Amino acid sequence: VHFIGHDLPIASTINKSCTTLIVPTSSCYPGIDFFIWDSVDRRLLAIQVTVQQSLKAHTQKSKFNWEQWAEFFDIEPSKIL
Numbered sequence: 614v615h616f617i618g619h620d621l622p623i624a625s626t627i628n629k630s631c632t633t634l635i636v637p638t639s640s641c642y643p644g645i646d647f648f649i650w651d652s653v654d655r656r657l658l659a660i661q662v663t664v665q666q667s668l669k670a671h672t673q674k675s676k677f678n679w680e681q682w683a684e685f686f687d688i689e690p691s692k693i694l
Contacts, residue, residue, distance in 0.1 A: 614626050614627055614633055614634070614635050614636065615636045615638055616635065616636070616637060616638065616639075617638050617639060618639055618641075619639050619641040620681070621681060621682065621685050622635060622637075624685070627650065629650070629652060629686060629687075630652050631652055632649070632650060632651055632652045632653065633649070633650045633652070634647060634648075634649055635647060635648040635649070635650060636648075644661050645659050645660065645661055646660055646661055646662045647660050648660065648682075650686065655686070655688050655692065656688070656692045656693070656694060657682060657683070657686055657688065657692060657693045657694070658693075658694050659693055659694065679693055
């Protein structure tokens with residue numbers, strides 16, 4: 614699922630019971646190339662392909678909101694890896 618914008622994808626575009634590749638196209642996600650929603654283990658994997666700093670360092674500099682994503686998938690923020 615590709616999504617444009619600085620917030621979360623539209624809820625109706627993601628089936629939370631199906632493992633999904635989520636690709637943000639906004640500059641709001643400079644340290645994240647894509648997400649994988651693991652519906653079996655109910656984890657959101659934030660993937661950065663080209664690593665210059667740790668994911669946490671990149672996301673602290675951006676507008677990325679861990680809690681908002683956790684709430685979107687109804688999981689604890691610690692389940693975002």
